[in-house]
Amino acid sequence: MAQPPPLTPEQRAAALEKAARMRRARAHVKAELKSGSLKLSEALEQAKDNDIVGKLKVKALLTSLPGIGVAKADAIMQEIGISATRRVAGLGAIQREKMIALFG
Numbered sequence: 001m002a003q004p005p006p007l008t009p010e011q012r013a014a015a016l017e018k019a020a021r022m023r024r025a026r027a028h029v030k031a032e033l034k035s036g037s038l039k040l041s042e043a044l045e046q047a048k049d050n051d052i053v054g055k056l057k058v059k060a061l062l063t064s065l066p067g068i069g070v071a072k073a074d075a076i077m078q079e080i081g082i083s084a085t086r087r088v089a090g091l092g093a094i095q096r097e098k099m100i101a102l103f104g
Contacts, residue, residue, distance in 0.1 A: 022052060022055075025052040026052055026053075026055075026056055026060075029043065029052060029053055029056065029064075030056075030060065030061075030064035031064075033061070033064040033065055034064050034065070034066060036066065039103075039104055040061070040065060040099060040100065040103040040104060041100045041103075041104055043061065043088070044088065044091070044096050044099065044100065047088040047089050047091075048089075051089075053088055053089075054087065054088055054089030055087055055088075055089065056087065056088050057085070057086070057087055057088075058077060058082055058086045058087065058088055058091065059073050059074070059077065059084065061088055062076060062077070065103060076099075076102065080095055080098045080099065081095065082095055
């Protein structure tokens with residue numbers, strides 16, 4: 001397997017800063033879900049155009065909801081037929097509808 005080209009220190013710093021910004025943005029979305037200021041249906045709608053929400057794992061999204069822990073999120077995902085590694089942008093229309101029916 002070929003190695004990626006080496007990055008200059010400036011490129012590396014820029015990549016690290018971008019990654020940190022993305023992590024902060026995902027944490028903000030999860031905090032909004034936890035507080036109730038963002039509904040799951042709104043987050044799923046945002047995922048269509050917003051990479052920050054779209055690249056979030058479904059399990060992380062579910063566990064951000066009040067009262068949903070890891071075990072409950074796993075059970076919900078299994079019931080709906082969502083892979084453990086699925087990201088929000090990769091959800092099918094029926095999967096989205098089932099999640100919205102459960103959580104609004």
